[in-house]
Amino acid sequence: xxxxxEITPQLAEQHLDALTDIVxxxxxxxxxxxxxxxxxxxxxxxxxxxxxxEASEALIVAGLAQLLPGVPVIAEEEAxxxxxxxxxxxxxxxxxxxxxxxxxxxxRDEFTVNVAIVTNGVPIAGLIAAPARGLLxxxxxxxxxxxxxxxxxxxxxxxxxxxxxxTRPAPGRLTVATSRSHLDENTEDFLARLPLAKRYLCGSSxxxxxxxQGEADIYPRLSPTREWDVAAGCAILxxxxxxxxxxxxxxLAFGRxxxxxxxxxxxxxxxxxxxxxxxxxxx
Numbered sequence: 001x002x003x004x005x006e007i008t009p010q011l012a013e014q015h016l017d018a019l020t021d022i023v024x025x026x027x028x029x030x031x032x033x034x035x036x037x038x039x040x041x042x043x044x045x046x047x048x049x050x051x052x053x054e055a056s057e058a059l060i061v062a063g064l065a066q067l068l069p070g071v072p073v074i075a076e077e078e079a080x081x082x083x084x085x086x087x088x089x090x091x092x093x094x095x096x097x098x099x100x101x102x103x104x105x106x107x108r109d110e111f112t113v114n115v116a117i118v119t120n121g122v123p124i125a126g127l128i129a130a131p132a133r134g135l136l137x138x139x140x141x142x143x144x145x146x147x148x149x150x151x152x153x154x155x156x157x158x159x160x161x162x163x164x165x166x167t168r169p170a171p172g173r174l175t176v177a178t179s180r181s182h183l184d185e186n187t188e189d190f191l192a193r194l195p196l197a198k199r200y201l202c203g204s205s206x207x208x209x210x211x212x213q214g215e216a217d218i219y220p221r222l223s224p225t226r227e228w229d230v231a232a233g234c235a236i237l238x239x240x241x242x243x244x245x246x247x248x249x250x251x252l253a254f255g256r257x258x259x260x261x262x263x264x265x266x267x268x269x270x271x272x273x274x275x276x277x278x279x280x281x282x283x
Contacts, residue, residue, distance in 0.1 A: 007091040012117050012125035013140045020154030024115045026056040027131035028153040056097035076228045091119040096228040100204030102181050112204045116231035118254045121143035126235030137209045137220040139239025167241040167270035168214035173197035177219040180266035186282045193279040208233025211270040212240035219268040227261040244268040247281035
């Protein structure tokens with residue numbers, strides 16, 4: 001089988017501004033229709049999908065086809081419809097066009113647009129936009145991570161308040177970010193054995209961004225999710241100095257086509273030095 005284009009971090013960085021423009025346009029699309037009136041339905045996996053998800057995904061997929069022709073794209077709604085490329089090696093782009101659809105439908109501002117580049121099983125570049133907050137985070141592994149404010153409908157050229165972001169050394173008592181919709185018993189048991197000072201309860205991949213910008217220290221999720229939910233956050237967090245591991249230790253593997261891109265669970269930390277002292281996790 002012919003192997004496709006390998007996207008290195010250096011090549012990803014060359015395309016980062018163009019990717020930012022694509023994500024910014026998709027962010028504007030998600031705001032085009034009020035959450036209270038947007039059409040939605042329940043998929044076979046019992047999760048909601050809206051017209052905003054589908055419009056955002058169509059824009060991103062079309063933009064990626066022009067920017068990175070020939071590079072496979074795994075997009076959430078395409079995957080749900082079983083429209084998948086036959087090969088995703090060595091590099092592919094993975095897309096969640098609207099992460100946190102439940103938060104979107106509830107009128108909360110936490111939902112995000114996620115795009116990541118994965119090479120040889122590792123997310124090497126990630127972008128997360130929070131449309132309702134007018135924010136975008138992005139990072140290249142081995143390079144830098146940053147946050148910027150977006151003007152709705154405009155790309156990175158008109159962004160403002162741009163600043164580099166970094167994780168922080170873990171304090172004695174940790175600030176944890178946890179899911180509002182998917183907080184399970186195993187995760188609660190894990191948290192009960194940590195020295196906690198504060199908890200952020202929210203939806204979507206924005207939790208990775210709290211760690212990346214030094215506002216939180218740990219984000220455990222010990223229930224299943226999908227690669228498109230976490231790939232961009234993993235890349236941004238790594239670029240900012242953090243890491244994401246499997247509950248049993250070791251790095252997450254991405255591009256698991258045979259497993260339908262299932263991630264059984266993970267633990268994200270801002271300070272990698274604490275991973276050795278974390279309590280055991282049940283998954």
